[in-house]
Amino acid sequence: xxxxxxxxxxxxxxxxxxxxxxxxxxxxxxxxxxxxxxxxxxxxxxxxxxxxxxxxxxxxxxxxxxxxxxxxxxxxxxxxxxxxxxxxxxxxxxxxxxxxxxxxxxxxxxxxxxxxxxxxxxxxxxxxxxxxxxxxxxxxxxxxxxxxxxxxxxxxxxxxxxxxxxxxxxxxxxxxxxxxxxxxxxxxxxxxxxxxxxxxxxxxxxxxxxxxxxxxxxxxxxxxxxxxxxxxxxxxxxxxxxxxxxxxxxxxxxxxxxxxxxxxxxxxxxxxxxxxxxxxxxxxxxxxxxxxxxxxxxxxxxxxxxxxxxxxxxxxxxxxxxxxxxxxxxxxxxxxxxxxxxxxxxxxxxxxxxxxxxxxxxxxxxxxxxxxxxxxxxxxxxxxxxxxxxxxxxx
Amino acid sequence: xxxxxxxxxxxxxxxxxxxxxxxxxxxxxxxxxxxxxxxxxxxxxxxxxxxxxxxxxxxxxxxxxxxxxxxxxxxxxxxxxxxxxxxxxxxxxxxxxxxxxxxxxxxxxxxxxxxxxxxxxxxxxxxxxxxxxxxxxxxxxxxxxxxxxxxxxxxxxxxxxxxxxxxxxxxxxxxxxxxxxxxxxxxxxxxxxxxxx
Amino acid sequence: xxxxxxxxxxxxxxxxxxxxxxxxxxxxxxxxxxxxxxxxxxxxxxxxxxxxxxxxxxxxxxxxxxxxxxxxxxxxxxxxxxxxxxxxxxxxxxxxxxxxxxxxxxxxxxxxxxxxxxxxxxxxxxxxxxxxxxxxxxxxxxxxxxxxxxxxxxxxxxxxxxxxxxxxxxxxxxxxxxxxxxxxxxxxxxxxxxxxxxxxxxxxxxxxxxxxxxxxxxxxxxxxxxxxxxxxxxxxxxxxxxxxxxxxxxxxxxxxxxxxxxxxxxxxxxxxxxxxxxxxxxxxxxxxxxxxxxxxxxxxxxxxxxxxxxxxxxxxxxxxxxxxxxxxxxxx
Numbered sequence: 001x002x003x004x005x006x007x008x009x010x011x012x013x014x015x016x017x018x019x020x021x022x023x024x025x026x027x028x029x030x031x032x033x034x035x036x037x038x039x040x041x042x043x044x045x046x047x048x049x050x051x052x053x054x055x056x057x058x059x060x061x062x063x064x065x066x067x068x069x070x071x072x073x074x075x076x077x078x079x080x081x082x083x084x085x086x087x088x089x090x091x092x093x094x095x096x097x098x099x100x101x102x103x104x105x106x107x108x109x110x111x112x113x114x115x116x117x118x119x120x121x122x123x124x125x126x127x128x129x130x131x132x133x134x135x136x137x138x139x140x141x142x143x144x145x146x147x148x149x150x151x152x153x154x155x156x157x158x159x160x161x162x163x164x165x166x167x168x169x170x171x172x173x174x175x176x177x178x179x180x181x182x183x184x185x186x187x188x189x190x191x192x193x194x195x196x197x198x199x200x201x202x203x204x205x206x207x208x209x210x211x212x213x214x215x216x217x218x219x220x221x222x223x224x225x226x227x228x229x230x231x232x233x234x235x236x237x238x239x240x241x242x243x244x245x246x247x248x249x250x251x252x253x254x255x256x257x258x259x260x261x262x263x264x265x266x267x268x269x270x271x272x273x274x275x276x277x278x279x280x281x282x283x284x285x286x287x288x289x290x291x292x293x294x295x296x297x298x299x300x301x302x303x304x305x306x307x308x309x310x311x312x313x314x315x316x317x318x319x320x321x322x323x324x325x326x327x328x329x330x331x332x333x334x335x336x337x338x339x340x341x342x343x344x345x346x347x348x349x350x351x352x353x354x355x356x357x358x359x360x361x362x363x364x365x366x367x368x369x370x371x372x373x374x375x376x377x378x379x380x381x382x383x384x385x386x387x388x389x390x391x392x393x394x395x
Numbered sequence: 396x397x398x399x400x401x402x403x404x405x406x407x408x409x410x411x412x413x414x415x416x417x418x419x420x421x422x423x424x425x426x427x428x429x430x431x432x433x434x435x436x437x438x439x440x441x442x443x444x445x446x447x448x449x450x451x452x453x454x455x456x457x458x459x460x461x462x463x464x465x466x467x468x469x470x471x472x473x474x475x476x477x478x479x480x481x482x483x484x485x486x487x488x489x490x491x492x493x494x495x496x497x498x499x500x501x502x503x504x505x506x507x508x509x510x511x512x513x514x515x516x517x518x519x520x521x522x523x524x525x526x527x528x529x530x531x532x533x534x535x536x537x538x539x540x541x542x543x544x545x546x547x548x549x550x551x552x553x554x555x556x557x558x559x560x561x562x563x564x565x566x567x568x569x570x571x572x573x574x575x576x577x578x579x580x581x582x583x584x585x586x587x588x589x590x591x592x
Numbered sequence: 593x594x595x596x597x598x599x600x601x602x603x604x605x606x607x608x609x610x611x612x613x614x615x616x617x618x619x620x621x622x623x624x625x626x627x628x629x630x631x632x633x634x635x636x637x638x639x640x641x642x643x644x645x646x647x648x649x650x651x652x653x654x655x656x657x658x659x660x661x662x663x664x665x666x667x668x669x670x671x672x673x674x675x676x677x678x679x680x681x682x683x684x685x686x687x688x689x690x691x692x693x694x695x696x697x698x699x700x701x702x703x704x705x706x707x708x709x710x711x712x713x714x715x716x717x718x719x720x721x722x723x724x725x726x727x728x729x730x731x732x733x734x735x736x737x738x739x740x741x742x743x744x745x746x747x748x749x750x751x752x753x754x755x756x757x758x759x760x761x762x763x764x765x766x767x768x769x770x771x772x773x774x775x776x777x778x779x780x781x782x783x784x785x786x787x788x789x790x791x792x793x794x795x796x797x798x799x800x801x802x803x804x805x806x807x808x809x810x811x812x813x814x815x816x817x818x819x820x821x822x823x824x825x826x827x828x829x830x831x832x833x834x835x836x837x838x839x840x841x842x843x844x845x846x847x848x849x850x851x852x853x854x855x856x857x858x859x860x861x862x863x864x865x866x867x868x869x870x871x872x873x874x875x876x877x878x879x880x881x882x883x884x885x886x887x888x889x890x891x892x893x894x895x896x897x898x899x900x901x902x903x904x905x906x907x908x909x910x911x912x913x914x915x916x917x918x919x920x921x922x923x924x
Contacts, residue, residue, distance in 0.1 A: 004432040021677035022670060050673035055703025062663035062700065066670025069657050072677050092659050167467040171441035172428050196655035196671065198630045198682060205658035206645025270465035357468045385471055385492060
């Protein structure tokens with residue numbers, strides 16, 4: 001049944017439907033409502049799980065690491081500074097091939113300290129070995145939690161569901177939450193073959209040297225590549241069962257004969273779709289492509305979707321300082337390898353919570369002047385608030 | 396979902412709520428969105444993004460639409476502004492972006508309301524009414540009643556349902572008091588002002 | 593067939609790559625054999641992890657996991673929570689060095705204890721970062737030579753006192769915390785067995801001499817660890833819920849010099865005036881511990897008011913620019 005839910009609550013309810021056995025929590029805005037809701041569910045007896053209040057995000061990540069290594073389904077969530085504090089452990093979780101699922105409520109990274117949304121935090125973890133799904137709506141956030149456990153446990157890879165802080169976490173919107181029995185059908189109980197167990201003693205996390213370390217990394221890379229069809233298949237299966245799909249790796253919108261494609265990740269793509277509709281109404285051949293799965297990077301699928309485009313604009317909410325747009329750079333490499341020489345315009349915006357409104361997105365589209373020679377990206381223009389009306393007293 | 400006869404009219408409305416931390420500003424926005432949802436519309440509610448401090452100025456927003464809402468941007472050009480604390484008028488540009496002909500619902504004991512070239516004003520002593528019903532000068536449900544009565548964007552019954560659902564965990568007494576406050580807000584304005592479509 | 597019924601005898605089996613005379617290997621062998629294979633072991637980064645899991649080989653015959661340096665106690669918290677959720681009561685044991693306990697691991701350890709996880713945390717205390725080549729930790733006693741607390745014209749080794757970690761741990765309303773060392777196996781055995789009978793967080797600090805870092809003869813590890821106790825520098829104590837409930841008393845106190853002489857890490861203190869100040873200081877610290885824990889019937893034999901004074905000032909091993917005689921005057 002559809003309910004109007006805050007994004008954090010929708011995610012918490014969806015996580016709860018996945019029957020996690022251990023939840024590790026450490027508060028950080030804008031993630032905190034998720035773990036607060038889970039804490040309440042445990043307190044009410046609605047969720048049967050060990051709820052562990054960690055002493056830091058570093059501890060929270062370590063707790064879910066231990067829990068999954070011992071064969072339990074686990075959950076944690078964080079953002080920004082918390083994600084960076086977890087970094088060492090997140091690499092370790094991926095290296096141990098533990099199917100941990102977490103939410104990153106995307107938030108800017110200090111300094112200066114800023115609690116608002118951009119993608120700088122999770123993009124910093126892009127090389128860590130985690131699958132990263134960037135969601136557009138609260139519905140997709142909830143559904144992606146259920147898919148994430150299935151993907152993680154099938155691939156023995158950790159999954160980070162990235163949802164924009166505030167834009168999604170703090171927004172009430174209609175969400176259709178599946179019933180428990182349906183989720184149980186989709187997501188079988190967790191059985192971890194390498195779980196720590198005295199009846200089958202195993203050593204996890206031993207030392208390795210030059211003669212085999214690289215093989216661990218190539219195995220992770222292969223697992224990531226193998227995860228691409230799995231992510232697509234589970235999204236399709238989810239669609240069959242629940243009547244909703246979220247694009248698997250990529251979600252195309254009005255790409256038919258599109259000359260210009262606007263590409264991006266996360267909640268900003270809702271406004272992009274509105275802009276595409278408006279421009280289409282004006283006779284412009286514009287479409288949108290949402291990169292849902294940033295890791296593994298769907299290079300081939302992107303090349304397929306973009307082979308006919310004459311203009312490609314990547315809008316992204318993070319910057320590799322000293323280089324520029326991260327998604328744009330990876331897309332350029334992917335297209336180049338596929339023999340597609342269409343230039344990719346890289347537009348960075350929305351940093352620290354700056355709003356990428358339909359007006360801004362349309363302005364980005366209308367900017368036709370050539371980028372400065374040698375420039376690899378440009379910043380998006382600011383949203384201009386309409387003039388303030390005359391203020392009058394109510395008398 | 397039982398659609399109560401309005402969802403066949405295509406609408407898209409944006410509302411901005413102004414208040415101070417502790418006045419239930421974010422709850423008012425959530426209740427409005429819940430009511431619209433009850434009425435069969437798509438809706439969204441969200442606070443001005445930031446941390447909350449009791450007493451500090453707070454903003455919250457609502458979108459109501461007959462079609463799916465995809466954008467997750469802040470509200471810049473509202474159709475209505477609800478002002479829970481008249482004192483904020485002195486310090487904040489509360490009417491910024493308000494559309495011409497837009498509605499202002501103001502918690503005020505002194506002003507009668509009215510219309511000018513730009514906007515329509517609805518004024519009512521919502522804190523007083525709130526205090527009468529709730530024992531605390533909480534204006535939010537009273538103002539929601541006034542907003543509903545003067546816009547017809549949501550039905551009173553949907554608002555009552557939203558209050559009932561949203562406050563269920565806080566007990567029946569509080570639900571009833573809020574519904575009484577809501578109804579008085581709704582009734583107050585329909586008596587004092589001619590409803591504009 | 594259960595492998596354990598046939599040829600496995602030790603949790604930590606032979607063939608690992610510890611140095612000869614490694615106190616930590618001895619301690620770990622004792623502890624894990626006392627606990628047995630029906631437990632889950634979590635290891636912090638450090639010598640024990642490195643020498644037992646060399647390059648895809650493992651010396652562990654029980655479920656064992658290593659994650660990173662700082663997080664062993666948090667990983668154990670997660671393992672324990674998972675076992676609870678699954679209705680299992682498999683014991684959970686952390687093994688860490690002093691770096692993973694006193695320094696980088698202290699926050700996770702504090703969290704684990706505060707939350708009351710049913711975990712035994714064992715610290716093999718060899719008083720420095722030995723795995724990385726002997727750098728000082730907050731467990732290193734003052735005046736010790738390490739590669740990052742070298743003696744020199746302005747320094748007599750480490751400048752600060754060894755952190756009193758057992759008191760920090762005990763202050764967490766800790767059900768059980770104790771110190772032990774490899775020289776007193778019956779004592780160590782009793783403490784491990786007692787710890788395994790108690791529910792909740794438990795902590796053992798086991799002094800584990802390191803022939804490499806302490807620079808003593810590999811054959812002397814047990815002797816040196818015994819002398820640490822006999823001189824009063826490492827009291828063997830037990831605390832329950834923060835209260836001292838037992839100590840290993842001393843029949844007589846040996847001078848600290850007997851403990852310090854065989855160890856190259858204290859060599860720079862002998863034969864110089866400034867070194868003599870630090871030797872007095874170390875003696876004073878031993879005396880202070882003997883008094884604090886009531887290890888002797890008589891008052892300490894070697895205490896001097898002046899040396900105690902310098903200990904109270906917390907001077908650690910700071911070099912004094914004054915000759916010893918001047919300093920004595922100054923202290924008085």
